[in-house]
Amino acid sequence: MIIEPNKDVVWHQYKVNKDQRSDQKRQQPCIIWFTGLSGSGKSTLANAVEQKLFELNHHTYLLDGDNVRHGLNKDLGFSDQDRQENIRRIGELAGLFVDSGLLVLAAFISPFRAERRLVRELVQPGEFIEVHVATPLSACEQRDPKGLYKKARAGEIRNFTGIDSDYEAPENAEIIIDTSTQSLEDSVSQIIGYLKAKQILKEA
Ligand SMILES: Nc1ncnc2c1ncn2[C@@H]1O[C@H](COP(=O)(O)OS(=O)(=O)O)[C@@H](OP(=O)(O)O)[C@H]1O
Numbered sequence: 001m002i003i004e005p006n007k008d009v010v011w012h013q014y015k016v017n018k019d020q021r022s023d024q025k026r027q028q029p030c031i032i033w034f035t036g037l038s039g040s041g042k043s044t045l046a047n048a049v050e051q052k053l054f055e056l057n058h059h060t061y062l063l064d065g066d067n068v069r070h071g072l073n074k075d076l077g078f079s080d081q082d083r084q085e086n087i088r089r090i091g092e093l094a095g096l097f098v099d100s101g102l103l104v105l106a107a108f109i110s111p112f113r114a115e116r117r118l119v120r121e122l123v124q125p126g127e128f129i130e131v132h133v134a135t136p137l138s139a140c141e142q143r144d145p146k147g148l149y150k151k152a153r154a155g156e157i158r159n160f161t162g163i164d165s166d167y168e169a170p171e172n173a174e175i176i177i178d179t180s181t182q183s184l185e186d187s188v189s190q191i192i193g194y195l196k197a198k199q200i201l202k203e204a
């Protein structure tokens with residue numbers, strides 16, 4: 001659902017703009033958006049990529065499902081509608097961070113194509129890099145790092161993604177990673193390689 005802002009609210013132009021903030025940080029801001037099932041490796045990957053970017057002296061921020069749901073989105077559950085609102089708010093937040101000149105890493109199941117597209121459309125072309133963490137359900141369930149699949153199979157958790165709630169796989173993700181067949185190191189190199197090829201990270 002698209003909600004229009006109140007017509008009496010007027011946009012303010014800031015004195016310092018996105019280009020100036022980005023130039024000062026010597027980087028091209030963007031959102032690296034990790035989407036995939038619970039246990040697919042989104043958080044592990046996003047953390048490892050952020051660590052690498054930090055080592056390379058980049059300015060980053062990591063937004064992660066579990067953590068954002070402890071604060072900003074603690075009023076939201078896991079119905080389709082709440083997941084849509086979750087991603088809408090996170091998209092707006094990530095968009096502000098891009099405006100601040102940061103490399104934003106976002107790790108959310110984000111199961112629906114429509115909301116992921118909304119986030120893509122909030123930023124400039126090329127600034128939304130979708131990473132499909134395409135680890136199969138069977139591998140995620142076998143890992144079950146938080147014991148949530150076990151609970152979902154036992155009917156103790158409802159609307160669990162991949163069990164009784166949908167996951168719509170991306171059709172045109174910029175990067176696809178299956179962590180059941182690819183090492184963490186290789187996955188990090190693949191993402192960093194993409195960022196260099198796209199001139200988001202400048203070669204020294
Ligand atoms: N019903 C249900 N379905 C899926 N996930 C559940 C559920 N209940 C709790 N959790 C935990 O919440 C984390 C997912 O939150 P997200 O904000 O990423 O979800 S979503 O994008 O709004 O779908 C998810 O984290 P990850 O395992 O890191 O993906 C789970 O730890």
Ligand SMILES: Nc1ncnc2c1ncn2[C@@H]1O[C@H](COP(=O)(O)OP(=O)(O)O)[C@@H](O)[C@H]1O
Nearest residue numbers: 037038039040041042043044145179182183184
């Ligand atoms: N190659 C790999 N890449 C990422 N995670 C892996 C890999 N191999 C095993 N794992 C494990 O899989 C689990 C993924 O959990 P997590 O990163 O929390 O996933 P998500 O954030 O998608 O729920 C972790 O326990 C991690 O150690």
